[in-house]
Amino acid sequence: MRHSLSIRQIQLWRFAIYIIFALPGFAISSWVSRTPAIRDSLGATTSEMGLIILGMSIGSIIGLTCASHLIAHKGGRFVMVAGLLISAVGLLGVGMGGTLLTSSISVFVGLAVFGFGQGICDVAMNVEGTEVERAANKSLLTGFHAAFSVGTFLGAMAGTAAIKAGISVTVHLAFAMVIILLFTIYVYRLVPAGTGKETGGNAMEPPMSIKERMAIWKERRTVLVGIIVLGMAFAEGSANDWLPLVMVDGYKVTPAMGSFAFSIFVAAMTICRAVGGMLLDRFGRVVVLRASALFAIIGLLIVIFGRSYEFAIVGVVLWGFGAACGFPVGLSAAGDDPRGVAARVGAVSTVGYLAFLVGPPVLGLIGESIGLLRALIFILITVMVAGLLSQAARPIEQASRES
Structure with missing residues (x-):
């Protein structure tokens, strides 16, 4: 169609x-x-x-x-x-x-x-x-x-x-x-009707049953892509909720300077997402995901261990670049197979949005004990795991050729 x-x-x-x-x-x-x-x-x-x-x-x-x-x-x-x-x-x-x-x-x-x-x-x-x-x-x-x-x-x-x-x-x-x-x-x-609809399909490709859609959660590739999205969405969501306070508490700056740091983060993410499509078409998902993880890791390390607010802002920019593409690239990978696209994208979306909803409160609880700045180490670990698993996001056709 x-x-x-x-x-x-x-x-x-x-x-x-x-x-x-x-x-x-x-x-x-x-x-x-x-x-x-x-x-x-x-x-x-x-x-x-x-x-x-x-x-x-x-x-x-x-x-x-x-x-x-x-x-x-x-x-x-x-x-x-x-x-x-x-x-x-x-x-x-x-x-x-x-x-x-x-x-x-x-x-x-x-x-x-x-x-x-x-x-x-x-x-x-x-x-x-x-x-x-x-x-x-x-x-x-x-x-x-x-x-x-x-x-x-x-x-x-x-x-x-x-x-x-x-x-x-x-x-x-x-x-x-x-x-x-x-x-x-x-x-x-302007949107075609029926995208993702799996009822009334032809006999050659029957619609997925509820049981089959639930089984999506057990697929190895879907699980690995979900973990990638979990780590990168956590890096994004935690900044959205905590970055101003991280800067205020960690670097003893004014609330206005903390808000400025968050504005810089959002701007970096938006710019990177705007050019992300061109980068993906040229270098592919795996390279972009690995580079994203590397940028986020370097940025987080600078924010965690930086000695000055100005240097930390450089880390915020790199953190924003790194967190920008992980979520959408993971969703794109989840949608490779037209059959079951709604179930797979739904599963990965759910994992990503749960990271947005649940991750920041968890970070707050950790920060209560060790401080918000040191709590960012937890994000650092999840981003490293996402980077290590980035190979799972290869297009299905490419993965089939290489196996």
């Missing part, structure tokens, strides 16, 4: 997926930008706010675990659109619960709905991304993930502008919901 698409249709499909990747990033940063106001409105303590935010993690995990089954039955386009619509409704629920109702339970439920929508959309858009790569015969997933980073940046800027303009949380998040809905309605028609 994919080969019947014209070049123009593939280009439009690719454009739509760029937009769709940007929307979840925009939604997340819209919520994050208003967390201080919601906390103050609820009168919640730090620990209470942590429990409220747990709603998003619970919803995300449920969404991630059932996404591949939904895609297999409904197709990627349906699940992406449903996920974006659900997350938009959840976002509005968070705004209303946080300021109009001032109810912690309402915010918790809103975040759970938001997280569920984000979870199923995350898997579906990565499945679509691997299919666009196959149709276009180009490495595109790193660019799609760069679009997610751009969406996050735009959402953060919009949130900052809303705060400065004195716009209420409810109005701001309602506006964000409208933006998400309008873009979703605009681009969904």
